[in-house]
Amino acid sequence: MKLETVAEIAHRIATSPPLLEAKGLCVDYVTEAGNIRACDDINITLHRGEILGIAGESASGKSTLLAALGRLQRAPAVTSAGQVVFHAKGKEPVDLTRLSEEQLVDYRWSGISIVMQSAMACLNPVSRLKAQFLDVLLAHDSSLTKATATARAEELLQMVGIPSHRINAFPHELSGGMQQRALIALSLACDPELVLMDEPTTAVDVVMQRQILAKVLELQEKLGFAIAFVTHDLSLLLEISDRIAIMYGGKIVEVGTAAQMYEAPRHPYTQGLRNAFPPLTEPVRKLTGIPGSPPNLLNLPQGCAFAPRCSQKIARCESEIPALLDISGGRAACHLLTQEIPEPAKEALNA
Numbered sequence: 001m002k003l004e005t006v007a008e009i010a011h012r013i014a015t016s017p018p019l020l021e022a023k024g025l026c027v028d029y030v031t032e033a034g035n036i037r038a039c040d041d042i043n044i045t046l047h048r049g050e051i052l053g054i055a056g057e058s059a060s061g062k063s064t065l066l067a068a069l070g071r072l073q074r075a076p077a078v079t080s081a082g083q084v085v086f087h088a089k090g091k092e093p094v095d096l097t098r099l100s101e102e103q104l105v106d107y108r109w110s111g112i113s114i115v116m117q118s119a120m121a122c123l124n125p126v127s128r129l130k131a132q133f134l135d136v137l138l139a140h141d142s143s144l145t146k147a148t149a150t151a152r153a154e155e156l157l158q159m160v161g162i163p164s165h166r167i168n169a170f171p172h173e174l175s176g177g178m179q180q181r182a183l184i185a186l187s188l189a190c191d192p193e194l195v196l197m198d199e200p201t202t203a204v205d206v207v208m209q210r211q212i213l214a215k216v217l218e219l220q221e222k223l224g225f226a227i228a229f230v231t232h233d234l235s236l237l238l239e240i241s242d243r244i245a246i247m248y249g250g251k252i253v254e255v256g257t258a259a260q261m262y263e264a265p266r267h268p269y270t271q272g273l274r275n276a277f278p279p280l281t282e283p284v285r286k287l288t289g290i291p292g293s294p295p296n297l298l299n300l301p302q303g304c305a306f307a308p309r310c311s312q313k314i315a316r317c318e319s320e321i322p323a324l325l326d327i328s329g330g331r332a333a334c335h336l337l338t339q340e341i342p343e344p345a346k347e348a349l350n351a
């Protein structure tokens, strides 16, 4: 695999055209207890061929955002505001939030596909792999014959390291790692421009996780699709992503290159996450957790949602929600970064 320098990655992203743009995107879960705003005013652009990692603690809104980016959310989730503009190759940009289910068919699989956490829950347990691959391939290209579709399915399985004769297997006849790889092969069946991945390796052991990720990165480099990858494992994202977006309480609180998040995270929450996860290649060091627990989205604090857990908060943090603003090398939503602050706090931020 070709190794890029940090400057080369930043240049590639900056010069690559936009593929998917979330603009003021809000997603609510409509419940009897009230509307839970799981994504609040999300603004982010994913570029062609980019690997964007999305990290944050449990219930920060990562999976909700991923589903909303692909217009895959189901009731009680509703997109209550904003746009998701998809720039499909050879087509006019389109706001996915405005399309009907029928119109979305044109963009599913061939434009955007998804790999979920549990292959067993996604693959049909009573259907052989061949039938499941042919279903997708023939539905999206009626000019294919059964024979060419079968050959394509075998090629896809081989691409992820599954021998082609396993095309006749039922999902339960495959190991967990193979099932997950089969699901990844299926997600690539129609040559998508964007693959959404929601914790795709959580259900397999660490060795298999490494093998699957290496395969995903190899295919991504070969085929050029973009990836939005959700996990709460920041150390994993630091290794595979071009850029990382950090979510907290339904908002993006920091975005930057993986190198920047590793070397100099700016938001106190990102700093806390960074100190809580050791990158897999780093020598053992003392880890510290973030005190307290994530906020209740039905009862958010008045100012910054992270303020109650933040050791660096200032008075303004408790009354005013910080906006996501440009900072050097990325964007962050933190009052400490956008105002004159006393030297000790500044030192803590840059530590």
Ligand SMILES: Nc1ncnc2c1ncn2[C@@H]1O[C@H](COP(=O)(O)OP(=O)(O)OP(=O)(O)O)[C@@H](O)[C@H]1O
Pocket: 029, 031, 036, 038, 056, 057, 058, 059, 060, 061, 062, 063, 064, 065, 075, 076, 232, 297
């Ligand atoms: N079906 C649902 N009905 C009501 N609320 C929901 C539903 N699904 C998620 N939520 C709420 O939306 C918020 C965000 O959930 P989401 O699953 O997007 O977070 P996450 O960051 O992906 O968490 P995890 O890492 O645990 O998967 C949570 O507070 C959760 O309570």
